[in-house]
Amino acid sequence: MSKLMFVFGTRPEFIKLYPVIMEARRRSHDVVVVNTGQHREMLDQLLDEMGMAADFNLKIMTQQQTLADILARTLSPLDQVVAQVKPDHLFVHGDTSTTLAGSLIALYRQVPLSHVEAGLRTFNKYSPYPEEMNRQLTGVLTDYHFTPTEVTRGNLEREGKDPSRIFVVGNSAIDMLRYTVRDDYTHPVLDEVGDRKLVLITVHRRENISELGQMFSAINDVAERYAETHRLVYPIHMNPVVRRAADEYLTSSNIRVIEPLGTTDFHNILSRSHLVMTDSGGIQEEAPSLGKPVLVLRDTTERPEGVAAGTLRLVGTGREDIVREAARLLDDPEEYQRMATIANPYGDGTTSQQIMDVMDKVIADAG
Template sequence: VDLNLMKPNQTLSGLTANIISSIDKYFLEYQPDIVLVQGDTTTVMGVSLVAFYHKIKVGHVEAGLRTHKKFSPFPEEINRVLTSRIADLHFAPTSISKQNLLDEGIAESDISITGNTVIDALFLATKKVEEINPKVPGLENYELKNLEPYVLITGHRRENFGDGFINICEAIAELADKYEDHNFIYPVHLNPNVQDPVKKLLSGKKNIHLLEPQTYLPFISLMMNSKIILTDSGGVQEEAPSLGKPVLVMRENTERPEAVTAGTVKLVGTNKNTIINEVSKLIDSKEEYEKMANAVNPYGDGLASQRIRKILKEN
């Protein structure tokens, strides 16, 4: 169901109100037995709340992720905490996620460690990409192999709006000047708070490629062929390590500490010099690069959806 909710410069309060009123009509018409929500978006929180109002059981996929910082990420941390209070079944990706839920008083009988369906989808997608070699919108005239080596960049977090994104863009611009033999590929989020600093500071450089937001398969192709990934995304922290890609996360903390512990992910924040130094280290040092690229991904084996299906049948 496409609720067609996204509007330019929409407030979170307005978005939440639209989600609640729109999904309420859908539940009245279809009356599902259970609602599955995935992740920590405002849609997840809003839909869970409406399901609760209708006394519909809720299953939460990717349950138990926490930074324990109310405004980081914003608003996702509170979205997932509220969803956990509503959910009846909690599908935690890791033992750390399960422990977070237990610490909040969730009954152990309601929690299952399943891995993350993100990895299931990734394994299916990589096979598809290898079969069809999808074109990347904005790079139709290139073979990705001919752009290698390249750094793939994504950024959209609200807590980075303003000075954070200016610092990120200044760091990317300096890296592009420093490493003229590398390309920097950035699918730019449509939010004006992202678009404005990115276009102002990064347009016109020959080795920086600013793209429109990508659909799933082209983005997976971009990840598969990249050398390093610089991101503030949560999902990419799980996907990229399965592809053997070092991930530098432009945030001060993460709800995915397993990846940091495993060595697949490093937090670099939004300090310009830190970003430059950490990217440079991976480009200049084969040892540093391989240490991150060869670390083991802790987020699943591609069978999470099968485990979740089995639990749903039993409930």
């Protein structure tokens, strides 16, 4: 069997590569796992949670590192690992600085590159930033594009990518839910919510930092307006700027701000939520598969399929807009039910098997 290297450095990357890694191992491939350490505490916690140890941990993270720091501190150590291991194939995911670094090293070492979750685009250089250009640049270097939907396939084809190297496989985030969501799950936060309905909040994106006052004020308004029937829960991001803004604007006693959750905890609380308000990317894919409407607190999204299907509603970052759209769902059961029952456009939970079916054929054809 071939030697397959998987490179990641953040929690979202690992969440979506984990099912692919497990499927590769199930098929007896020689799997090498590389963690750049772009994120530290949350990613290490997740690796422990899933019982997986990286074969190499580059531990690049430093305090207040810049985007240039991340890329510079990743390239040389990763190059040394790839030179030592000599993988037959290298996998990256998504759109992080680790993704771009892994793609460059695959080029430099002439290792075939697979990009999982390829083809997402806003075509706005600075939104999301720097992710949009990370994934566009990675796309130029990729040999095999594993893309979630026909829309993302179209993006790649319009950019001139070889159609025979593009594979629509859905999103592996849906696969991950099979490993995490449990019927018998309990948590003190759920006990605290009690009979009220849970509104789950996540806010952290870099391009939204200047809008945090508006966004948190809107969330505070929603918390006050629905205090008798709903309870808002916000697993707060580690970013100190986000935390300071939350302290200033989230004044309602109906908002429960908690420390970041592990993936199993988050997925299970997500599965028991009523509504999700988020600027995250991955949650836009996960929540609809659990029947949860999503208000996307961003001006653009690289997941237009969800907006077109109706599982996502792009509401921006303005205070009045956020409150209005939340009220629209919380006040109208028919509108809520319509959105909650739309089929998820991001796949059926078989993405990792489809990826490895392609890889097995590629390997067999290579002889």
